[in-house]
Amino acid sequence: MSYVIIGNSVAAVGAIEAIRQIDKEVPITVISDEPYSVYSRPLISEYLAGQVTEDMMGYRNPDFYEKNRVITKLGKKVIAIDPPKKSLKLSDGEEVAYGKLLIATGGMPFIPPMKGLDKGKIFTFIKMDDAKKIDALVPELRHVVVIGAGLIGLKAAESLHHRGVKVTVVELANRVMATVLDIEAGRIVQDALEKAGINIITENTVDEMLGDGEANAVKLKDGQTIDCDAVIVAIGVIPNAAFAKESGIAVNRGIVTDNHMRTNLPGIYAAGDVTEGPDYLNGGNRVMPIWPNAYIQGKIAGFNMAGVGREFAGGLAVNSIELFGVPVVTAGLSNIDSDDLEVLTRIKDGNYRKVVLRGSTIVGTVFVGAIDRAGLITGLIRDQIDVSSMRDRLLEDDFGYIDFPVELRKKRLGVVR
Numbered sequence: 001m002s003y004v005i006i007g008n009s010v011a012a013v014g015a016i017e018a019i020r021q022i023d024k025e026v027p028i029t030v031i032s033d034e035p036y037s038v039y040s041r042p043l044i045s046e047y048l049a050g051q052v053t054e055d056m057m058g059y060r061n062p063d064f065y066e067k068n069r070v071i072t073k074l075g076k077k078v079i080a081i082d083p084p085k086k087s088l089k090l091s092d093g094e095e096v097a098y099g100k101l102l103i104a105t106g107g108m109p110f111i112p113p114m115k116g117l118d119k120g121k122i123f124t125f126i127k128m129d130d131a132k133k134i135d136a137l138v139p140e141l142r143h144v145v146v147i148g149a150g151l152i153g154l155k156a157a158e159s160l161h162h163r164g165v166k167v168t169v170v171e172l173a174n175r176v177m178a179t180v181l182d183i184e185a186g187r188i189v190q191d192a193l194e195k196a197g198i199n200i201i202t203e204n205t206v207d208e209m210l211g212d213g214e215a216n217a218v219k220l221k222d223g224q225t226i227d228c229d230a231v232i233v234a235i236g237v238i239p240n241a242a243f244a245k246e247s248g249i250a251v252n253r254g255i256v257t258d259n260h261m262r263t264n265l266p267g268i269y270a271a272g273d274v275t276e277g278p279d280y281l282n283g284g285n286r287v288m289p290i291w292p293n294a295y296i297q298g299k300i301a302g303f304n305m306a307g308v309g310r311e312f313a314g315g316l317a318v319n320s321i322e323l324f325g326v327p328v329v330t331a332g333l334s335n336i337d338s339d340d341l342e343v344l345t346r347i348k349d350g351n352y353r354k355v356v357l358r359g360s361t362i363v364g365t366v367f368v369g370a371i372d373r374a375g376l377i378t379g380l381i382r383d384q385i386d387v388s389s390m391r392d393r394l395l396e397d398d399f400g401y402i403d404f405p406v407e408l409r410k411k412r413l414g415v416v417r
């Protein structure tokens with residue numbers, strides 16, 4: 001028997017740590033097409049901004065693999081899974097046998113068809129090597145176009161701005177971070193970006209990359225042309241699941257798992273951004289590409305691979321980001337219109353707060369600016385607490401444990417006053 005994990009990021013770490021809690025002996029092999037020890041992927045933007053160096057980005061100590069007796073095959077891509085043979089094929093021709101397999105291959109950039117994509121100086125921004133390639137070019141960059149105003153596009157824009165590069169962000173929606181923020185919240189964030197000097201164009205997109213060999217301009221849907229020295233495509237991230245699908249693993253948008261992180265094939269598990277795993281708030285399955293979710297899913301998968309039945313309670317989409325000094329926290333159904341949802345909002349002193357209720361429980365929230373109560377509200381979402389008695393207080397600055405019913409306060413704090 002052996003455990004094999006495809007991917008060497010946070011979901012893989014969760015799985016290794018769980019397996020080794022149970023099984024100290026059976027070999028674990030980790031295969032990744034990235035050549036690096038596990039690093040904190042969200043920090044690639046701080047790396048590009050010049051705020052951290054590569055040696056500060058490790059997610060575990062350098063002796064992590066040795067301590068956990070993990071064999072690494074780094075810089076190698078898995079190109080096929082043969083489930084009947086319980087074997088993997090790598091890009092260099094090597095075959096690797098597995099007893100239990102975890103697919104933790106994360107996400108890949110979504111790149112829609114655009115003319116001129118084959119030109120040079122067009123980048124994506126999800127890997128260490130993406131950040132390194134852009135970083136190496138910074139001295140010659142004066143103006144970069146970022147396509148997409150989601151979390152990754154805006155982080156890339158902020159990083160380049162820190163390095164003195166002029167940035168234009170082009171976004172198809174009518175606001176920034178449109179998947180998680182409504183118009184009011186998006187406006188506050190956009191104002192901060194524009195005030196800092198980022199040029200933001202909404203309700204438009206890039207039709208074509210222009211240039212002779214290398215991109216030196218983009219042509220937008222409305223016909224205008226913007227000169228630039230490089231382009232970053234940050235339209236979205238999709239599960240990296242195509243090769244799994246070819247081997248008969250059930251893939252919808254991502255690899256479909258049950259709450260033990262099992263796929264439809266025996267002995268094969270999946271965790272992290274590659275999955276369409278159980279959804280805590282809505283039931284069913286959903287792609288939820290966030291770091292904490294990937295770690296927990298990896299851990300649940302690891303326990304189950306090692307023979308200990310643990311169940312994933314379901315993922316909750318929580319995003320926490322700071323852009324140009326404006327902190328933003330979103331959780332759950334932060335931006336969904338539905339007849340069964342009631343939305344409470346408040347803007348005060350440039351700070352935005354939103355609570356989304358379904359009946360007597362909170363199912364979504366947005367905080368922009370003052371975020372000190374975001375953890376409290378997110379906790380109420382996680383535990384699906386009945387908030388009827390505190391409904392009118394949820395948006396108040398001083399909302400806190402004092403508003404909780406006595407029994408709940410006792411449970412949370414262990415004391416009652």
Ligand SMILES: Cc1cc2nc3c(=O)[nH]c(=O)nc-3n(C[C@H](O)[C@H](O)[C@H](O)COP(=O)(O)OP(=O)(O)OC[C@H]3O[C@@H](n4cnc5c(N)ncnc54)[C@H](O)[C@@H]3O)c2cc1C
Binds near residue numbers: 010041078272273290
């Ligand atoms: C710039 C940026 C900022 C982010 N900020 C946040 C944040 O603030 N908060 C948050 O919660 N999340 C954030 N995320 C998302 C977070 O990084 C991901 O949710 C998390 O990394 C997912 O972990 P994972 O283990 O599922 O896969 P990944 O981290 O995507 O790693 C998968 C690994 O598998 C490798 N791989 C893929 N296919 C193969 C193959 N066929 N063979 C071998 N290896 C393969 C990949 O190269 C990669 O190394 C951010 C992401 C980016 C890019």
